[in-house]
C-alpha cells in the first residue's frame with residue numbers, strides 16, 4: 001500500500017492543483033491515492049484499537065511505553081487540554097510509518113547491492129563485525145565501534161540517499177546566486193544533487209568510495225555542513241536519524257555474520273526517484289550461508 005501510494009504521489013508531485021476543479025473532478029491517481037490513504041488509516045486504527053482492547057480485556061495493565069503506547073496514553077489523557085485527538089494520533093502514526101519504513105528499507109537495499117559488487121568492502125565490514133560481535137547478537141556498545149560500517153552507510157546515503165529532496169516553502173523573497181525566489185512558493189531542495197556535485201566530491205563523485213568518510217563527515221565535506229545532508233538540515237531534520245542508523249547497523253551486522261552476498265546476474269540497475277530513491281526492479285542478490293548460526 002505504502003509503496004503504491006509513494007509511486008502515485010511522486011508521479012504527481014509537480015501537478016498543478018486548482019481547488020474547485022479538483023473537488024469536482026478527480027483523476028484516477030487521486031481516487032486511487034485516496035483509497036490507499038484510507039487503507040493505511042484503517043490499518044493504523046486497527047492497531048490502536050488492539051492496544052486499547054488489551055487494556056480493556058485486562059490482558060495488559062497499560063498502553064505500553066513504546067511510541068504507540070505514548071500516543072494512546074496521550075489520547076486518553078484525563079486533562080482535556082493535553083488530550084491528543086484521534087485524528088492527530090493517526091497522523092503521527094502515518095508520519096512515522098511513511099518516514100521510517102521506506103527510507104530504511106531502501107537504504108538497506110542499496111547497501112546490500114553496493115556490498116554485493118564491492119567484495120573488498122563487504123569483507124572489511126564482515127571482519128569488523130566478527131571482531132566486535134563475534135557470532136553474538138549485536139549490542140549497543142559494539143555499535144559505536146563499527147567504523148568501517150559507518151563509512152559504508154554514509155557513502156551509500158551519499159550515492160542513493162533515500163529521500164528524493166527536502167521540501168521547503170519560501171516565506172520571504174530571497175536571492176540564491178543568480179536566482180530570485182519569490183515568497184510563498186514551494187521548492188524541493190535536491191540533496192541528492194548536492195551529494196553528486198563533482199566540485200564538492202571530486203571527479204570520482206559517482207564511485208563508491210567509503211574511504212571519503214574515514215575521518216568523519218566534517219572532513220569529507222571540507223567543513224561544509226550543507227554538502228552532506230541525507231537526514232535534512234535545520235530544526236525539522238530527521239528525528240529518526242539515530243534510530244535509522246542503529247537499525248541499519250544491526251540488520252547489516254546480522255546479515256554479514258551469516259552470509260556472503262553477491263549480485264544475481266538477473267539484476268538490472270535502475271534507481272528511480274519515487275518519494276525515496278528505489279531500485280525500480282528490486283535488488284536480486286545471492287546469499288551464501290557462512291555455516292554460522294549466529
Ligand code: HEM
Pocket residue numbers: 095096099100101103104107161162163166167229230231232233234235236237238239240241243244
Ligand atoms: C535512512 C533512513 C532515513 C533517512 C535517510 C531519513 C531522512 C529524512 C529527511 C531528509 C527528512 C526531512 C528533513 C528536513 O526536511 O530537513 C526526514 C524527516 C523525518 N523523519 Fe526521517 N529518515 C530516515 C529514517 C527515519 C526513521 C527510521 C524515522 C522514524 C522512526 C524517521 C522519522 C522522520 C520524521 C518523523 C520526520 C519529520 C520530521 C519533521 O518534520 O519535524 N525517519 N527524514
